[in-house]
């Protein structure tokens with residue numbers, strides 16, 4: 001067990017716990033966008049910054065990637081931290097002016113759009129956190145999407161911006177995206193994502209359309225469970 | 238370009254590097270060397286051979302400026318825009334090259350001879366301003382020196 005302090009509160013946590021988790025399980029809230037429990041961490045959004053004080057040195061760190069240390073003193077909302085966090089939000093706001101999630105966060109922290117950061121008009125709501133890529137690779141296991149280019153041109157998409165042959169239409173990327181950048185249109189029988197239209201399968205028992213056929217085929221192939229057993233939705237199983 | 242041919246060549250290059258994931262960049266460099274750009278068929282073949290998802294290969298291929306996903310001309314003309322060359326007027330050289338080659342930065346001439354690109358420091362600031370063509374450094378270049386140099390490449394005097 002490691003003993004340390006967050007916002008004046010004495011806290012104990014397992015070695016290897018990140019400051020973010022230690023804070024949250026003790027009722028201390030730290031805003032985040034990119035940290036998600038299902039995928040590995042990227043530390044991309046920088047919203048979770050806190051100050052970590054060790055001896056005489058106090059530095060700004062991302063709490064989602066900073067493991068707890070014996071005797072460390074963490075402050076999650078002092079003036080220095082808030083200044084950094086507000087700046088991060090100003091930049092995020094300039095990149096994704098249309099994102100309601102970022103707008104809400106900005107409102108909460110009293111951040112206004114800054115004239116010195118010209119808003120982007122072509123980035124959509126994507127903050128380049130890589131969560132969608134990670135879930136597609138680490139959880140789903142098909143790696144259908146990725147970034148392209150770098151710097152100002154960096155963008156999320158399928159390779160060559162073409163329809164992906166490996167995408168199974170599961171929608172995990174759209175689900176995990178913190179800002180709702182990925183568009184997914186689901187009607188009864190079809191689901192549209194990344195430019196492809198997937199046929200949905202209806203449950204053999206209740207008739208409800210519940211999953212894309214390609215996803216069921218993929219699950220069947222991966223787990224060895226016959227397609228027949230997968231033809232029934234989770235409610236009817 | 239024949240798909241099968243590109244795939245065979247790619248296989249050969251991959252084999253030379255020992256089908257190792259960590260050799261991805263070296264393999265892409267060899268493919269770029271071979272074709273002057275990275276054909277899509279080659280990228281897909283590399284992914285298959287190395288068992289790397291094509292989305293990851295595409296990330297790497299688009300990340301580095303030295304890789305090109307569109308065909309480049311026979312000669313790559315790189316105008317240095319590093320600090321030293323910039324203050325020595327590299328932008329004038331770029332202007333002149335765009336005019337003489339009748340293409341814009343990043344484009345390739347219709348005869349597939351030249352591709353014009355801007356690069357950051359080439360590492361020879363004392364020779365500023367420099368333009369690198371097909372790997373050859375042309376030092377202390379002036380606008381007036383450009384036509385002759387281009388002619389020499391075109392006619393094969395410079396190889």
Ligand code: SF4
Nearest residue numbers: 126127129130132177
């Ligand atoms: S699309 Fe969403 S999840 Fe993917 S990188 Fe952009 S913000 Fe992150």
Ligand code: FES
Nearest residue numbers: 043045046048064
């Ligand atoms: S939550 Fe820590 S950097 Fe995004």
